[in-house]
Amino acid sequence: MKPPSSIDASPYTDATQRSVAQHLGMWTFLATEILFFGGLFACYAIYRHTYPEAFAAGSARMDFWIGTLNTGVLLTSSLFMAFADHAVKLGRRETLRRCLAAVWLLGVIFLGLKFYEYHQKFVEHLVPGAGFHPDGGAAPPEQLFFVLYFAMTGLHALHMMIGLGVITWLFVRASRGTLTADRPAPVEMTGLYWHFVDCVWVFLYPLLYLVR
DSSP states (O other): OOOGGGSOOOOOSSHHHHHHHHHHHHHHHHHHHHHHHHHHHHHHHHHHHHOHHHHHHHHHTSOHHHHHHHHHHHHHHHHHHHHHHHHHHHTOHHHHHHHHHHHHHHHHHHHHHHHHHHHHHHHTTOSSSTTOOOTTOOOTTHHHHHHHHHHHHHHHHHHHHHHHHHHHHHHHHHHHTOOBTTBOHHHHHHHHHHHHHHHHHHHHHHHHHSOO
């Protein structure tokens, strides 16, 4: 029997088994995230069916162009994330760094536009609560639309900020040369997470901005 100090700490027999385990773990995590967001989407569907006119009126108060621009920004960031995954597997360190920097920058632009939009809603008195009194008045159920708007986009923004933190960590590792072609899992798993967050926004965009 080998002494404890000489036992291999890796639980995997080969790289294929390690990759399968990593993907299984990541997809399991994303499945729980789908359930997390799914509750909000179900709530939206119920109230949208119950108060269709109020939700259409709430959507009409949204800034269509900010939502559309943010959609383009986020989809472009997913493209660069895919390029980063390709670059690490080819061992192209500088390309990897540039792609990660592009993803980070686009993510920051997305959040900047989103927080600007939040500011707009505050100025227009569209934040749910005692101060909710938009110009021209609003039916009481319209406030439900904005409750869901802030809940869904706020949760999405939180996931974006977590993703940006991870991408910053990847950029540091890429700069130090510790991300290699034989172990691309950190970039690959982060890419799956980032694409998931983008997919959530692809559903949020029409539900919030195109209902009108």
